């Protein structure tokens with residue numbers, strides 16, 4: 479290896495290891511379902527984003543296989559050359575129907591959607607007002623655009639209004655965008671979108687909502703924007719097809735004019751081959767299932783409410799969560815790591831989230847109840863929480 483690369487890597491790796499920031503990644507020995515197998519041990523899975531249990535659902539697998547047989551394993555080219563198959567058009571129609579918009583554009587992932595969509599409309603003459611807890615892909619996509627990024631205190635509408643007023647009245651910027659998660663992934667709280675829309679209308683802000691954790695979860699599954707009936711007021715409804723939808727891919731849904739623009743100006747769409755025909759077909763099946771089986775989303779919420787109620791009853795703090803995302807706040811970073819280790823040792827797979835992902839002293843275990851957990855699995859998980867809580871003198 480080149481000496482300069484080696485010295486960079488070895489000192490960097492030592493530094494990460496000494497700070498406890500080196501990633502160790504567990505490999506699953508089967509699907510990411512309600513129970514998973516890691517190192518030969520079967521564990522109750524409270525770590526996935528597979529909210530509805532769609533990642534290994536039979537109907538989606540069948541749709542994937544038959545589309546693969548019909549269309550092949552790959553799209554064969556980037557979309558604007560000749561990598562747009564009919565199944566991609568069908569996918570985008572289905573996303574637009576699901577989101578209640580005129581049109582939609584599919585990307586290879588949610589991360590790619592944010593990398594490609596923000597910079598397609600914003601540039602260095604513009605400003606982006608951004609909630610301070612926004613996802614990493616929003617931050618990176620915003621940086622790529624070259625626009626001035628203005629941090630807004632989390633869900634603070636007074637701060638948003640003040641900074642929107644300042645940015646629009648300063649005359650420094652051609653366009654001003656407000657961008658936010660619909661559901662925040664670390665705390666499970668929901669952005670106050672009706673208040674956002676009022677401010678956006680007053681100051682003529684472009685609005686962009688990343689609903690990665692809202693789709694398939696909020697508003698009968700259609701997402702946070704639609705749950706507030708705001709699909710005509712939010713310019714960009716961005717999301718992922720890899721969480722509740724269970725497959726892979728990302729999208730932007732909005733007005734036809736916006737999608738037309740993205741199709742010729744969004745670089746991650748233009749210069750990267752789209753999702754496979756099999757994935758597209760599995761997503762179409764998933765969206766049909768969400769729309770025709772409202773009980774799936776209900777079952778998810780039933781399990782989530784049950785888990786949160788029981789975990790509170792035994793004495794844990796679950797913070798501000800309003801969604802199935804169920805953080806259990808431990809506080810101290812080392813204690814949070816230890817807590818997760820003991821959970822896993824006792825049969826419950828739930829991961830620690832600590833600084834710098836969340837503020838110092840607010841370390842937590844992030845629990846993701848699924849539609850496909852049985853009450854018995856959740857009860858067992860609660861018993862393990864009780865045991866570990868007592869062992870660490872936390873309860």
Ligand SMILES: *Cc1c(COP(=O)(O)O)cnc(C)c1O
Pocket residue numbers: 587588589590613615616659663688689690691718719720726727728
């Ligand atoms: C997970 C997530 C993404 C990325 O989606 P992928 O499809 O996994 O790339 C983007 N934004 C938010 C808010 C997310 O939670």
